[in-house]
Amino acid sequence: MGNSDMAASAQKFVYAFGGGSAEGRADMKALLGGKGANLAEMANLGLPVPPGFTISTEVCTAYYANEKNYPEGLDAQMSEALRQVETVAGARFGEASNPLLVSVRSGARASMPGMMDTVLNLGLNDQTVEGLAQRSGDRRFAFDSYRRFISMYSDVVLGVDHADFEDILGGFKDERSYALDTDITAEEWQGLIARYKALVENETGDAFPQDPHEQLWGAISAVFKSWNGARAITYRKLNSIPEDWGTAVNVQAMVFGNMGDTSATGVAFTRNPSTGIKELYGEFLVNAQGEDVVAGIRTPQNITERARIEAASDAPSLEALMPETFAELSRTFDLLERHYRDMQDMEFTIQEGKLWMLQTRIGKRTAKAALRIAVDMAAEGLIGREEAVLRIDPASLDQLLHPTLDPEAKREVIATGLPASPGAASGEIVFDADEAERLKALNRRVILVRIETSPEDIHGMHAAEGILTTRGGMTSHAAVVARGMGKPCVSGAGSLRIDYQAGTLSVMGVLLKKGETITIDGSSGQVMRGEVATIKPELSGDFALLMTWADSFRRMGVRANAETPLDARTAREFGAEGIGLCRTEHMFFDSERIVAVREMIIADKLDARRAALAKLLPMQRNDFIALFEIMAGLPVTIRLLDPPLHEFLPQADHEIEEVAEQMNANPDTLRARIAELKEFNPMLGHRGVRLLISYPEIAEMQARAIFEAATEVARRTGQAPIPEVMVPLVASRAEFDVVKERVLAIASQVAEETGLVIDYSVGTMIELPRAALRAAEIAESADFFSFGTNDLTQTTFGISRDDAARFIGEYTSKGVFKMDPFISLDIEGVGELVRIGTERGRQTKPGLKTGICGEHGGDPASIAFCETVNLDYVSCSPFRVPIARLAAAQASLSKI
Ligand code: ADP
Ligand code: MG
Ligand code: MG
Numbered sequence: 001m002g003n004s005d006m007a008a009s010a011q012k013f014v015y016a017f018g019g020g021s022a023e024g025r026a027d028m029k030a031l032l033g034g035k036g037a038n039l040a041e042m043a044n045l046g047l048p049v050p051p052g053f054t055i056s057t058e059v060c061t062a063y064y065a066n067e068k069n070y071p072e073g074l075d076a077q078m079s080e081a082l083r084q085v086e087t088v089a090g091a092r093f094g095e096a097s098n099p100l101l102v103s104v105r106s107g108a109r110a111s112m113p114g115m116m117d118t119v120l121n122l123g124l125n126d127q128t129v130e131g132l133a134q135r136s137g138d139r140r141f142a143f144d145s146y147r148r149f150i151s152m153y154s155d156v157v158l159g160v161d162h163a164d165f166e167d168i169l170g171g172f173k174d175e176r177s178y179a180l181d182t183d184i185t186a187e188e189w190q191g192l193i194a195r196y197k198a199l200v201e202n203e204t205g206d207a208f209p210q211d212p213h214e215q216l217w218g219a220i221s222a223v224f225k226s227w228n229g230a231r232a233i234t235y236r237k238l239n240s241i242p243e244d245w246g247t248a249v250n251v252q253a254m255v256f257g258n259m260g261d262t263s264a265t266g267v268a269f270t271r272n273p274s275t276g277i278k279e280l281y282g283e284f285l286v287n288a289q290g291e292d293v294v295a296g297i298r299t300p301q302n303i304t305e306r307a308r309i310e311a312a313s314d315a316p317s318l319e320a321l322m323p324e325t326f327a328e329l330s331r332t333f334d335l336l337e338r339h340y341r342d343m344q345d346m347e348f349t350i351q352e353g354k355l356w357m358l359q360t361r362i363g364k365r366t367a368k369a370a371l372r373i374a375v376d377m378a379a380e381g382l383i384g385r386e387e388a389v390l391r392i393d394p395a396s397l398d399q400l401l402h403p404t405l406d407p408e409a410k411r412e413v414i415a416t417g418l419p420a421s422p423g424a425a426s427g428e429i430v431f432d433a434d435e436a437e438r439l440k441a442l443n444r445r446v447i448l449v450r451i452e453t454s455p456e457d458i459h460g461m462h463a464a465e466g467i468l469t470t471r472g473g474m475t476s477h478a479a480v481v482a483r484g485m486g487k488p489c490v491s492g493a494g495s496l497r498i499d500y501q502a503g504t505l506s507v508m509g510v511l512l513k514k515g516e517t518i519t520i521d522g523s524s525g526q527v528m529r530g531e532v533a534t535i536k537p538e539l540s541g542d543f544a545l546l547m548t549w550a551d552s553f554r555r556m557g558v559r560a561n562a563e564t565p566l567d568a569r570t571a572r573e574f575g576a577e578g579i580g581l582c583r584t585e586h587m588f589f590d591s592e593r594i595v596a597v598r599e600m601i602i603a604d605k606l607d608a609r610r611a612a613l614a615k616l617l618p619m620q621r622n623d624f625i626a627l628f629e630i631m632a633g634l635p636v637t638i639r640l641l642d643p644p645l646h647e648f649l650p651q652a653d654h655e656i657e658e659v660a661e662q663m664n665a666n667p668d669t670l671r672a673r674i675a676e677l678k679e680f681n682p683m684l685g686h687r688g689v690r691l692l693i694s695y696p697e698i699a700e701m702q703a704r705a706i707f708e709a710a711t712e713v714a715r716r717t718g719q720a721p722i723p724e725v726m727v728p729l730v731a732s733r734a735e736f737d738v739v740k741e742r743v744l745a746i747a748s749q750v751a752e753e754t755g756l757v758i759d760y761s762v763g764t765m766i767e768l769p770r771a772a773l774r775a776a777e778i779a780e781s782a783d784f785f786s787f788g789t790n791d792l793t794q795t796t797f798g799i800s801r802d803d804a805a806r807f808i809g810e811y812t813s814k815g816v817f818k819m820d821p822f823i824s825l826d827i828e829g830v831g832e833l834v835r836i837g838t839e840r841g842r843q844t845k846p847g848l849k850t851g852i853c854g855e856h857g858g859d860p861a862s863i864a865f866c867e868t869v870n871l872d873y874v875s876c877s878p879f880r881v882p883i884a885r886l887a888a889a890q891a892s893l894s895k896i
Contacts, residue, residue: 013059014077017043018051018253019088026340031056033248035107038360045339047332047357051088052102052252053081055220057109060246063224082251089253094212098135099128101145101254104219106226108247110239111361113455113481114231115247116223117156120289121149121254125210139186141259147189148258148289150196150208153215157222160203168195180298182287216251223249231455238462255356257349258289264318265290265349267475268303268329270337273345273365273483274422274474276372276542280304280333282346283473284318290347290358293475299492300473303329328355336360341382342391343373366422366483367392367399371542378549385549386893392546394860394887399423400543401574401879403534405521414510414518415527417468417493420479422523425466425488426531428515431500433460440464447518449505451498453478461485466520468527470496488522496527539573539882547575547882550889556866557873558884559635561853563587563623568630571878575885578634579627580786580875581726581853584702585643587623588616594648595662601645602665602673606697613701620702624709628721632713637724637786637853637875639765640702640739644687646677683800688729688765692739703743707750710758723760726786731770733777740781763849767791772837779841779848786875787834789862790854793821796830822855825862835869851875860887867891 015023015032017040024032024040032040036054043049055078062071086092091100101123106115124132124146133142151165169181172192178184184192200208209215226232227247236243257265268282283300285292293300301315302308303326308317319326329348332355336344345363349356365373374388383391405411405424427445430436433456436448440463448464450457452471461467461481466488469478473492482489497506503514510529512518519528559580560571568579588597593616600612627636649670650659656674660667679685692699706723714720725743730736740762751757763784766772768791775785794801799808801822811817825831834852841848851873856862858880866874867888876884 011058011071011073012077013056013071013074014053014081015040015056016051016053016081016084018049018085019043020046024054029109030245031058031248033057033107033109033250034111034361035105035359036248036250039250039252039358041339042336042357042360045335047335048355049357050253050255051085052250053078053085054107055249055251057246057248060224060227060248061244064228064246068224078251085251085253091253093123093216094128095131096127097131099123099131099212101128101132102216103250103252103254104216104223105250105252106223106247107250108227108241109245110241112232112235112241112247113458114226114229114233114235116226117152118291119149119152119156119219119222120291121145122153122215122219123212124149125212125215128212133186136256136259138259140184140189141256143186143189143193144181144184144258145256145289147193147196150193150200152291153219154196154200154203154208157218158200158204160200164199164203165196168192168199220249220251223247231458235458252358255349255351255358256289257285257351258287259352260287262322262353263287263349263351264322265293265347266300266303266318267293267345267347268333269343269345269363270333271343271363271365271369271373271376273343273363273369274419276365276369276376278376279306280330281307281474283475286321290349293473299494300475322350322353325350325353325355332357338382341377364480364483367396368422368542370396371400371546375542375545386553388546389550389553389886389889390893392886394883394890397543397882397886398879400537400539401882404523404537405519406533406535409533411519411526411532412529413526414512414529415493415495415507417470417490417496417525417527418474418479419521419523419525420474420476420491421467421482421487421489423466423488424519424521424523424532424534426517426519427465428517429505429512430460430464431498431503431514433457433463436460437463447520449498449518450478452476453481461487466490466522468493468496468518468520470494470498482522488520490520490522490525490527493525493527543882547885550886551575553893554885554889555892556863556871556888557851558881558888559637559851559873559875560878560881561857561875562878563627565626565630567878568627571881572630574878574881576878576881577873578722579631579636579638580851580857580873582627582636582638583642584620584623584639585641585647587620588641588648590619593619597648598659598663599665600698601648601677602663602670604673609695610697613697617701617705620705621709621712624706624723625712628709628713628723629717631721632717632719633721635722635724637726637763637851638702638706639726639728640692640699642688642691642728644677644679644682644685645691646674646679646682649674649677681800683794683802689727689731689735689739690729692727693735696739696742699739699742700746703746704750707747707758707760708754710760711750711754711756714756714758715754720758723758724784725760725762726784727762727764728788729767729791730764730778731768732774733781736764736778737781765791765853766834766837768795769833772833773840775837775840776844779843779845782841782845782848784849784851785837785841787837787850787852787871788854789825789830789834789852789856790822792833792854793826793830796826796833797821824859825856825865827862827865831865831869834866834871838869838871858884860890863887864891864894867895 022040022043026041029037032054091098093100103120105118129146133139154160155162197208257263264286266284272281282303303318305317305319343363347359377383378388427447430446449468469491479491505512519532559578560576561581562568563582563586596615603609660670761783764782765788767788853875857874858876
């Protein structure tokens with residue numbers, strides 16, 4: 001070794017594990033990737049892990065930084081690590097009589113579809129396969145392993161299509177009428193291997209590599225190259241995973257699940273990933289290697305007897321087949337779950353009765369399962385309530401708030417598969433991922449129907465409402481990915497026949513074509529013809545309990561944006577603590593009153609306007625009575641009329657005629673008024689407080705409706721609501737004061753008329769940068785602030801929300817914007833104005849109540865920001881209220 005090698009090898013690139021210890025640990029995921037870090041952790045725990053080593057993510061980064069060259073010293077460190085593996089395994093890499101075989105496995109920090117698939121049985125060639133046959137005394141096994149290796153390696157490293165090998169194999173099995181791969185003899189495999197090798201030579205121009213070291217470097221390079229493959233890049237973009245994380249590579253001694261009937265391979269979860277129930281849950285195959293289980297080539301068997309009975313399967317469970325190994329497996333799973341204090345998703349292999357652990361990680365789960373697991377683990381004392389609350393992804397609650405099939409609805413069940421990911425969905429049948437994506441873009445709802453899915457289908461799965469496969473188990477690709485996405489999935493509906501060419505899906509006398517509607521229920525596994533009605537979910541049990549814990553940790557209040565009684569009631573059911581934004585103009589659009597609204601707008605004299613407003617008053621009063629009754633005793637923020645008046649008027653000629661007739665008005669007068677109201681830029685035009693200053697009688701009518709309604713409800717129910725009257729689009733204190741004065745005057749008039757004094761306040765929206773900057777002054781007069789971050793984003797960026805769609809997509813895809821600022825609050829800019837507004841407002845009015853309304857009020861990242869600036873509450877759409885409650889609790893917990 002030269003001097004430069006010595007210096008370079010000071011940096012550690014390779015981390016060994018196995019034989020009872022490891023150089024890595026679970027908390028070294030950044031360096032070793034998730035798989036490598038957890039293999040090391042398991043080895044340190046003394047669990048049976050085949051020996052191996054992890055090449056760190058830094059090697060990947062260095063490889064790309066240095067024109068795809070490996071750092072100096074890597075070679076030497078790898079040879080050393082390989083020697084250690086040989087010692088522990090008792091075999092030598094490349095030695096003809098006693099060959100060490102390895103797997104080469106990619107492993108990024110976060111599990112990442114699109115990365116290179118694992119290559120198994122590496123190190124086999126025409127000589128070593130004989131050695132393997134000799135030592136194992138099982139020629140069938142040796143050649144089975146060799147053919148697997150050739151097809152896998154050729155597929156993932158050399159780019160020869162896996163299907164070509166399957167064609168050769170399938171044709172051969174048909175000729176002999178073999179049902180299973182395991183029926184094929186050693187001699188027959190030898191013949192097939194010759195054909196496999198010929199295929200490779202034909203396709204690549206080179207013979208299949210026989211040198212094990214060449215094979216090893218080929219596989220390692222393929223892993224690093226896959227980091228920059230198109231699929232991996234897309235996935236990283238979709239999931240905001242940085243380019244510079246890099247991937248690690250794991251090289252690990254093989255253990256064999258395909259050594260006959262006392263060998264097996266499987267995957268398992270410590271708890272049920274669909275329901276969260278505490279039960280060992282998983283599948284396995286006898287006489288098979290790992291990829292057979294997930295590939296869905298054979299239908300896997302249940303691990304436990306209980307699951308087998310529940311599934312009414314006649315294939316024996318692992319518990320019955322290998323009771324001792326099953327007991328060891330159970331103990332190992334318990335140990336891992338207690339050690340990691342979370343549900344584990346594990347891969348294992350049994351070689352001639354001996355258990356080997358090949359992977360463990362925190363298991364993906366449905367939202368329902370996540371709640372159940374968090375609540376149960378807190379009850380078991382494994383985690384505290386704070387941690388239980390922190391473990392639920394607020395956005396995932398969305399899954400639970402969505403409908404399930406109406407049990408009363410008629411359904412025509414055409415097939416039943418496995419309940420792979422819960423929830424119900426209806427949509428048109430599509431057989432192709434690209435097509436699913438295309439139709440989704442046209443706002444069509446589709447169900448992606450495939451024999452099985454692969455990572456190439458991810459974008460189509462994203463686009464689909466649900467996924468249906470005819471092959472594969474509960475841990476098949478489709479099932480795992482769908483659960484991760486929170487999409488309904490039925491997998492392994494084996495009675496269905498798909499004909500991709502013809503574009504049909506058929507089962508016993510039923511033929512469905514592409515484009516026809518089906519419904520799938522991922523909770524029962526049912527597949528139904530047509531659309532089946534759905535119902536709202538029940539929000540009790542674990543959900544309710546966890547939400548009460550969340551509420552106990554939460555500092556900020558959560559209100560809802562609502563103006564209809566239906567929305568208000570939904571909001572209350574979801575736990576809203578009042579209304580943070582009632583947009584009164586929505587009430588004006590109602591078909592019954594739009595006529596009066598239009599009369600008010602075209603009135604050219606004050607009297608006529610007042611007359612029209614007088615017609616609206618009782619209607620508005622009733623609107624508020626309904627809201628106040630639902631929100632009894634809670635604050636209700638009512639925003640006075642905001643949009644420019646032309647929005648209420650018809651635009652097209654025939655509409656103008658029609659409306660004029662309805663109103664008993666001259667169409668030309670109407671047309672003239674419309675022309676008069678036309679603005680170049682209505683978003684920045686005559687709206688909000690500006691309108692109320694021009695037409696104070698509108699504010700007066702609305703204020704009267706509010707106070708009369710409040711008095712009425714107070715009198716009727718004894719529970720007075722707390723109206724908060726809100727003035728929109730204020731830029732200065734002077735503007736605000738004009739309207740406030742009117743509102744106050746009406747409040748005292750109503751109090752005098754009714755003899756009842758109502759508690760109320762008058763505040764403003766902060767949605768213009770000037771208002772945020774002059775907050776100190778405005779707060780002298782305003783009782784509260786509500787940050788209208790939709791408009792504030794628009795006015796801070798100078799981007800009109802209505803025109804943004806044309807270029808925001810490009811901004812985010814080119815990385816100019818990290819996020820669409822209308823979806824997630826721009827913390828640096830708009831956020832700074834929120835901070836300034838709050839601080840300056842509270843300088844003149846300590847304890848000034850501040851909140852946020854608009855889309856951001858339901859976005860977890862924006863909510864976390866609101867906590868840091870000490871807002872009093874967030875307000876969001878009713879369906880997001882639970883998400884906001886949880887996100888606010890997490891924000892409080894993370895702040896300490
Ligand atoms: P993935 O990330 O796609 O799950 P893995 O690297 O975990 O890929 O490998 C897939 C499967 O290959 C594993 O579940 C396991 O069954 C099998 N496998 C990987 N390494 C070995 C090994 N050293 N011995 C036996 N089987 C292995
Ligand atoms: Mg795996
Ligand atoms: Mg606004």
